Amino acid sequence: MSFEALKPKVTTILANEKESVKQRLTEVCELLQTSLGYYDWVGFYFANHDQKTLHLEAFAGEPTDHVVIPFGKGICGQVAESNENFVVADVKAQNNYIACSMYVKAEIVIPLFKDGKNIGQIDIDSHTEDPFSSEDERFLEWVNQQVAQIL
Template sequence: MLFSHLKPKLKNILANTQKTKEHLLTEVCELLEANVTYYDWVGFYFANHTEKTLHLKAFAGEPTDHTVIPFGKGICGQVAVSNSNFVVPDVKAQDNYIACSITVKAELVVPLFKNGENIGQIDIDSNTADPFTEEDERFLEWVNEEVAKIL
């Protein structure tokens, strides 16, 4: 499967100690967006628990106006509160959805934990309806575990 081919590439990116963490996160986003056909936008948001907001730190895909998201708002904001994966097969069916692009049909958000605390998340937008499987969730959980090691 494609995900198994991406794992060593991702580990190589994260092993580079010469680059900033933000640059490494951008490279991870670019790797995923370029190699998974239905990952049309990939980004990492990080939590500011004092302000109860998420802040976009790295992404690949079209630029977004949604660089700061309040906890509880949209799919990302809901994951900041629930600490659980959120798979949205059809964004039009979601009441609490923040539209980043009219082409987005589905979204998957997986929380990123460090020392047991939800410090952020990886957010995937897809222009394909209902593309995400449990395999995507397990892979992105693994990605977040690897990313947490460098944070």
């Protein structure tokens, strides 16, 4: 499914105030994971700035042991500190990578900002080598902008 076709679906999910924020985030994860063949795991982590940790709030895909990630560790932890998108074409080439599954070949992490502050991120793992493009970055930035509005 194209990114443009997914946008109204994301908007509809996030607008459903009858569900909790966590449930809506989980549904967004499920939508992306089932609609985009190379999005094998999709999750939202949120920052605890006092403890300098990220906490998994919602996801779709295989369960992970990485429900808390220290700032600076792995791709997610690096994004918590850099405030910048991080696209990894080949996770084996990263020396600060936390392996979630032996099948993961690539990862993209996009920070989520609320009122100018990095409060979390969307994290996508792929079993496909080098699948992510600038279009993925722009789409995921848009998703995070929509999510920030319900937080």
